[in-house]
Each structure stands twice: as structure tokens, then as C-alpha cells.
Amino acid sequence: MPSPAERAPATRVPTIIVHGGAGADPSESHEFRPGMRAAALAGWRVLSAGGAALDAVESAVRVLEDDPRFNAGRGSVLTRDGTVELDASIMEGDRLQCGAVAAVTRVANPVTLARRVLETRRHVLLVGDGAVAFARSVGIPECDPASLVTDRQRQRHAERAARSAALGGTVGAVALDRNGTVAAATSTGGTAGQLPGRVGDSALIGCGTYADSSIGGVSCTGDGEAIIRVVFGCRALHYLKDADDPDYAAKVAVDLLVEEGRGHGGLIVIDWRGRAGYATSTPLMPVAIMSPTLAEPRTLF
Numbered sequence: 470m471p472s473p474a475e476r477a478p479a480t481r482v483p484t485i486i487v488h489g490g491a492g493a494d495p496s497e498s499h500e501f502r503p504g505m506r507a508a509a510l511a512g513w514r515v516l517s518a519g520g521a522a523l524d525a526v527e528s529a530v531r532v533l534e535d536d537p538r539f540n541a542g543r544g545s546v547l548t549r550d551g552t553v554e555l556d557a558s559i560m561e562g563d564r565l566q567c568g569a570v571a572a573v574t575r576v577a578n579p580v581t582l583a584r585r586v587l588e589t590r591r592h593v594l595l596v597g598d599g600a601v602a603f604a605r606s607v608g609i610p611e612c613d614p615a616s617l618v619t620d621r622q623r624q625r626h627a628e629r630a631a632r633s634a635a636l637g638g639t640v641g642a643v644a645l646d647r648n649g650t651v652a653a654a655t656s657t658g659g660t661a662g663q664l665p666g667r668v669g670d671s672a673l674i675g676c677g678t679y680a681d682s683s684i685g686g687v688s689c690t691g692d693g694e695a696i697i698r699v700v701f702g703c704r705a706l707h708y709l710k711d712a713d714d715p716d717y718a719a720k721v722a723v724d725l726l727v728e729e730g731r732g733h734g735g736l737i738v739i740d741w742r743g744r745a746g747y748a749t750s751t752p753l754m755p756v757a758i759m760s761p762t763l764a765e766p767r768t769l770f
């Protein structure tokens with residue numbers, strides 16, 4: 470664990486890492502690059518201007534929620550009934566402040582709604598109609614639920630009986646800012662064909678998202694039920710604390726997910742020093758990273 474002196478503000482080198490889902494289709498990998506770069510850049514603009522990690526991860530995730538190629542916001546997979554239900558969570562690791570929403574319709578950027586829940590300092594998780602009513606009360610515009618459904622997902626939904634119900638393209642970001650604060654966020658449309666009302670790990674702090682500025686932060690993706698079973702995000706940070714090696718911790722966490730959780734998935738990690746890591750048990754998990762040593766966001770897939 471770093472001493473307060475080690476975590477002194479001037480010593481931190483800001484970094485951001487983003488992911489585009491452990492279920493992303495490998496045959497479409499080229500399609501994910503522009504969005505991944507744009508998301509890393511959006512978060513980086515915040516960090517490089519001296520902004521907060523929480524703002525950086527929210528900005529990065531919003532870019533991916535707005536990109537219809539990812540399973541978050543517009544473009545999300547459809548439930549069994551052909552509707553979009555969104556989960557998202559966000560966490561700031563200094564005071565362990567967090568907010569989350571689940572099974573939300575009518576909101577195009579659920580990560581921002583999760584951020585507003587965090588800002589209440591009163592609640593952590595709001596769901597369904599209550600979350601939409603809260604969005605209205607804090608001035609987040611409501612959208613027509615049909616505007617979140619893309620032709621591509623409508624077609625996939627129609628074909629679903631013939632295909633396996635592929636997971637696809639959940640999004641997330643983890644960042645460290647100049648002040649040494651770590652933040653993480655995750656957003657998803659869930660799993661294709663899920664029962665209406667199903668909530669996955671992405672809305673659950675400790676499962677899909679976790680941040681503790683004295684250790685690091687994590688955003689997870691994959692089989693939500695398996696991730697929940699092993700409390701994946703929290704366990705990954707425990708490994709990070711013990712191993713002090715983000716890539717190794719991510720790999721051990723994925724082994725745990727496969728062996729104990731009996732599911733597949735991946736995660737991105739940043740430690741308190743700003744070192745990034747990632748791992749997945751799936752064929753593809755789009756990842757991009759940006760830090761001061763890079764001229765532009767680097768994609769790692």
C-alpha cells in the first residue's frame with residue numbers, strides 16, 4: 470500500500486484505459502478501432518487538462534454509449550421482448566463514492582445517470598422507472614426508447630434463434646488523474662435475449678466496476694452471472710494489491726472467472742501508480758490506452 474507521501478499529487482502520471490467488451494465479434498474488430506480511439510482521447514482530454522479521473526471515465530464511456538457499434542446506450546443488444554434495458558455504474562476511489570443504474574429505458578447515456586446517483590451521496594443503485602424518474606428530476610433528457618434500437622440489433626434479434634446469443638461490446642474505462650485519484654465506469658445493454666428485468670454485473674459495484682485509489686480501479690465485461698458469482702471486480706483488485714502487477718492480476722482474475730465462476734470475460738485495470746493491465750478469456754476484447762508517453766491513443770487488439 471502506498472504511503473500518503475508516495476501518493477502526493479505531483480507524482481502521478483495520468484493514464485486512461487478503455488474496453489469495448491469481451492464479447493466483441495472478432496470478425497468485426499476493425500469496426501471497433503475508431504470508437505476505442507475516440508473514447509480514450511475523450512478521457513485523455515480531461516486528464517491532460519488537469520481534470521478529474523471521474524470526469525475522464527464518464528466522458529470516455531459516453532463516447533462509446535453514443536457509438537452504435539458497442540453494446541451500451543444506442544446500439545445495445547435487445548431483451549427477449551425486443552426492448553433495450555441499460556445498466557451502468559461509476560466509482561471514484563478516494564472516498565469510495567459510487568453510483569449505478571439498472572434496467573433503465575429512455576436514457577441514452579446511463580453512465581451520466583449513474584454519476585448523478587453518485588452525486589446524491591444518498592443512494593448507490595436506482596433501477597427501472599425509479600431511475601428514469603430520477604433522471605427527469607435532475608434534468609437528464611429522456612429519449613424515445615425506439616431511438617436506442619438500431620437496425621443491426623433488430624436484425625440480430627430476429628436471427629437470434631438461429632445464432633448463439635453472442636455477448637457483445639459492453640464498454641468501460643478506468644483512469645488515474647494527476648491528483649492520484651482512480652475512477653472506473655462500465656455501461657452495457659446486458660446480454661442478447663435476456664429476460665426483461667435481468668440485471669448484470671455492470672450495475673453492481675464490486676462486480677463490474679470498482680475503484681480504490683490506494684490500490685487501483687477495474688472495469689469488467691463478460692458473462693454477468695459468472696462475474697457476480699465471484700465478485701470479479703473486487704477480487705481483481707485484491708490480486709492487484711497482492712501482486713503489484715496489473716497484467717498479472719488481470720490474468721489471475723480471468724482464471725478465477727473461468728474456473729470458479731464458470732464463465733468467460735475480461736477486465737481492464739489501472740493501479741495507483743498509473744500502470745495499466747488487461748486480460749480476457751474471449752477471442753477479442755477491444756482495448757485502447759492513452760498516457761503522456763503516447764502521441765495518440767494506442768489500440769491493443
Ligand code: ASP
Nearest residue numbers: 636639659669690691693
Ligand atoms: N457483463 C455484461 C452483462 O452481463 C455483458 C458483457 O459484458 O458483455 O450484462
